[in-house]
Amino acid sequence: xxxxxxxxxxxxxxxxxxxxxxxxxxxxxxxxxxxxxxxxxxxxxxxxxxxxxxxxxxxxxxxxxxxxxxxxxxxxxxxxxxxxxxxxxxxxxxxxxxxxxxxxxxxxxxxxxxxxxxxxxxxxxxxxxxxxxxxxxxxxxxxxxxxxxxxxxxxxxxxxxxxxxxxxxxxxxxxxxxxxxxxxxxxxxxxxxxxxxxxxxxxxxxxxxxxxxxxxxxxx
Ligand SMILES: Cc1cc2nc3c(=O)[nH]c(=O)nc-3n(C[C@H](O)[C@H](O)[C@H](O)COP(=O)(O)O)c2cc1C
Numbered sequence: 001x002x003x004x005x006x007x008x009x010x011x012x013x014x015x016x017x018x019x020x021x022x023x024x025x026x027x028x029x030x031x032x033x034x035x036x037x038x039x040x041x042x043x044x045x046x047x048x049x050x051x052x053x054x055x056x057x058x059x060x061x062x063x064x065x066x067x068x069x070x071x072x073x074x075x076x077x078x079x080x081x082x083x084x085x086x087x088x089x090x091x092x093x094x095x096x097x098x099x100x101x102x103x104x105x106x107x108x109x110x111x112x113x114x115x116x117x118x119x120x121x122x123x124x125x126x127x128x129x130x131x132x133x134x135x136x137x138x139x140x141x142x143x144x145x146x147x148x149x150x151x152x153x154x155x156x157x158x159x160x161x162x163x164x165x166x167x168x169x170x171x172x173x174x175x176x177x178x179x180x181x182x183x184x185x186x187x188x189x190x191x192x193x194x195x196x197x198x199x200x201x202x203x204x205x206x207x208x209x210x211x212x213x214x215x216x217x218x219x220x
Contacts, residue, residue: 002040003141007067007108009037016159018066018077019045020092020101021056028092028101029056032078032162035065041138043112049119049130057134061114062098065136066106069149072206073105075162081169082213097140107145112136126171126179154198157190161207164190168214184214 009015014034021029031053036044043065047054057063068074076086092101098111116135121128168183191211194204 021063030077032074047132064100064102065110066103067108071155108143111140112138154194154203157194158203161187161190165210
């Protein structure tokens with residue numbers, strides 16, 4: 001088993017990480033991205049074409065995948081429209097082998113070099129989106145925190161709510177009001193689940209923050 005597999009990165013299920021990169025002015029950037037294992041030394045991710053992350057990676061050719069066990073970091077990095085400005089709350093340091101930053105709060109991180117970016121089109125229930133299938137060759141792996149951390153059911157509800165919220169924001173931008181409302185209903189279902197298993201928890205409150213933001217945008 002490779003070290004990437006030992007960290008839980010696998011071929012068929014995305015690992016949610018925070019991808020960190022530099023823009024052309026060398027300002028650090030972070031965004032939530034799903035990463036897959038390709039082989040012992042390579043990882044794969046799908047980057048939407050309209051993101052700063054895609055721009056940074058296509059220009060610099062290098063990035064870091066930060067493994068974090070705190071779901072709050074993932075959702076804040078994935079929903080800048082809701083939790084702005086998330087970048088100010090992250091603290092960055094410079095990676096060792098690539099020209100990219102990493103997060104000081106990461107439990108572990110993978111430094112990688114882009115080997116390939118293939119343009120593809122996704123056609124799903126919110127319409128067409130351009131994305132780039134991106135392959136990275138891992139140059140360095142650092143483990144910063146080996147404290148065990150349990151999985152919580154409410155963490156799952158929060159992460160899934162954030163993925164649905166990211167999709168709802170795209171649906172709204174594409175003018176798909178009905179789809180937007182369906183996605184908000186799905187998040188409400190997870191809110192109820194989370195409030196039942198983890199009432200008044202930080203996780204449940206973050207799902208409420210997501211819903212409060214989206215409810216305000218329903219008719220925009
Ligand atoms: C849990 C989660 C996973 C995400 N996974 C991806 C992904 O795999 N690819 C992607 O392009 N965006 C993904 N996103 C959306 C980006 O994180 C989001 O659009 C972010 O704002 C990136 O844009 P930026 O680089 O322009 O800041 C995800 C969002 C969340 C909440």
